[in-house]
Every structure is written in C-alpha cells, then in structure tokens.
Amino acid sequence: MRKLSLRAAASAVILTMAAAAFAMRPVTVVEQGSFAAGGAVVAARQAYDPMHPKAEGQTLHGDHAYVEYQVPADARAYPLVMLHGAGQFSKTWDTTPDGRDGYRNLFLEEGWPVYLVDQPRRGNAGRSTVRGEIPAEPDEGFWFGQFRMGLWPNWNTGSQFPQDDASMDQFFRQMTPNTAPYDAEVNARAIAAVFERTGDAVLLTHSQGCGIGWLVGMKSPHVKGIAAYEPGSGFPFPEGEVPAPIENASFFGAMKASAVPLEAFMKLTKFPIVIYYGDFIPKTPTTHPHNDYWRAAAMMADAFAAAVNRHGGDARVVHLPDLGIKGNSHFPFAEKNNVEVARVLETWLHEKKLDLRRTAGEP
Secondary structure: OOOOOOOOOOHEEEEEEOOOOOOOOOOOEEEEEEEEOOOOOOOOOOOOOOOOOOOHHEEEEEEEEEEEEEEOOOOEEEEEEEEEEOOOHHHHHHHOOOOOHHHHHHHHOOOOEEEEOOOOOOEEEEOOOOOOOOOOOOHHHHHHHOOOOOOOOOOOOOOOOOOOOOHHHHHHHEEEEEEEEOOHHHHHHHHHHHHOOOOOEEEEEEEEHHOOOOOHHHHOOOEEEHHHEEOOOOOOOEEOOOOOEOOOOOOOOOOOEEEEHHHHHHHHHOEEEEEEEEOOOOOOOOHHHHHHHHHHHHHHHHHHHHHHHHHOOEEEEEEEHOOOOOOOOOOOOHOOOOOOOHHHHHHHHHHHOOOOOOOOOOO
C-alpha cells in the first residue's frame, strides 16, 4: 500500500502545548481503510424471480458495525478502538466541533492505530434487519441539558465546550438517530467481531457505548483494556450483587444496574478499566434533573468499579476536576481542553503498559 504523509489540522491551542505529548508533526500512515464486522443475514424464503421481485425471494444483510481505521508507521502494539455513545456516531472522536484535532488525530500522531466504529443501526452502519422509525422531533434543548452544557440557553459557568454559533451548529449536526430499535446485545456482538479483525486492542467508549463496552469485554479475549468516558447506563454486576437502584431527579427514573453470571463478570477482571467523568456532577442530591442523573450514574460507576476490584480486577473512577481539569461536560475528549484530557488517558495507558511499540517484523 502507498504510504501517505498526513498533517492534522493546525490548532493554536495545541501548538501552545506542543512541548509535551501530542506535539504537532507529520504522520506517515502505512495502512488505512474500512470494513464491516459482524451482523446478521435474513435468508430468502423462496426462489428469487428477477422478473417479479419480491422480498420473500431476497436476502438482507444488516446489524453489522462499520469501521474506519488508520495505522501509522512505527505503530504501538495495541490499537485503540473507539465507540461512540447515544445519538452519536464515529464523528464523536474525529474533528472537534470547533475544528481542532479530536482523539482520532491526537492518538494517531502518538503512534496508536485508530479504529473508529459506527455501531449497528447507526451512522454508516444504518442497515438493520428489523423495522425502525426515525422521528423528526426537535429535542436539542433537552440534550443541551442532559449533556451538562447548562440549562438551555444558558451555559454552565466555566464550560469547556466551544460556545460560538458555528461550533454549536457543527455539534448538533453530528447527532445521528438510530435507524431501528437500540439493542445492546446486537451491538456487542458486532463490536466483538471488530476485535476479531483488530486482534488485541484497547476499547475507548462513551456514554451509552460504555454499557456495550462491558458486554464486549465479556465476549472478546482481545480486549486488553477499557477506558470509558461518562458511562450513564448498562452497568453489569455479578448475580446476587446488584446494588439497589439509585433514585435521582432525572426524567429517566432510578439508575439501575443489571445482573450477569459471575463467570461472565470475571472476564472484566482480566484487564484494566478506567472510567472518566467531567465537571458539573453534584456530590449530593439536587432537583436539577440533568445533573442529578449524572450524580446517580457516577455513584453506580463507583459501585461497579468496587465490584470489579472486589473480584480481583483493576478498575478506577476518575473525576477530572479532582485532577484540576475543570469545566468539562459530557464530551471531555472533544472540548477546548481535550489535549489535556487526552494526556490523562495517555498516562493511564502508559501505567498499564498498553503503549508498547510493535516489535520488528510484527504485522
């Protein structure tokens, strides 16, 4: 394959911080492409008549994941597989709403092969094997609050989210609907199939995608670590150890967890896990419906990490404000300080020995 010399988009913010990690420099990409992984096939129920085409005589491929990838020269051993959250697709990890490098470029520049995933029934993987409906209902004020940007139209004081009109236009246009009903198990099977293509790799997840990530970690032996940004649902616990629902003031009801067999849960103890939360999450109950949801989610994350560690695993929950990184909403990896946020992840990858380079001759 022809080698491509690429330079990521220039950014004054990144250039001022280039003395440490994530310095701007050309990247030689030795392999790039895209593929579908997993999915199902609806079989034909009768012979196909091309002169009288009917659905009963045809097949339907769907419920697969779609992946775009790039591998740099002198690559690190473990690729980063990046999975989006609810209402998003792989764009989440790409260029930020204000036009700077997102995680895709930042980590590619540091030598990681990067695989960006669209989960089944979303984005470029929209083909479903079941019927769906896509409503056209205005909802952006709600998501502005649920993503902890503020209460529409007022921003949280000190927010790191780019607040100019052009950036908000870009952000709202990257929101993407499900083409059919969300199914965590369908998604997890497809993303486990992605790991059959990548081999051993680290999984980065966001929001609703974090719940899928735990399922993938229980399905694929190729998961060597999970870094989860702001999980808000889908926490698994061993049967008999599921905590009580956590009441909160949100529009979604109590925060609940699910039970899985202990044998499956134990697979989450075989690799390191880190969970990151941003700012504006209260420590005590509040009547703020959006922020109180995330208080309950963070509490459930604490209980989940404790369960993993109780069974011999390695899990931690990190609140970025505790590290002096303040002002982040639900998208810390795409906000004005995303380079600083990325350095925190890079430190964890180094601590867990997930940043090793490939040896000579290794594919």
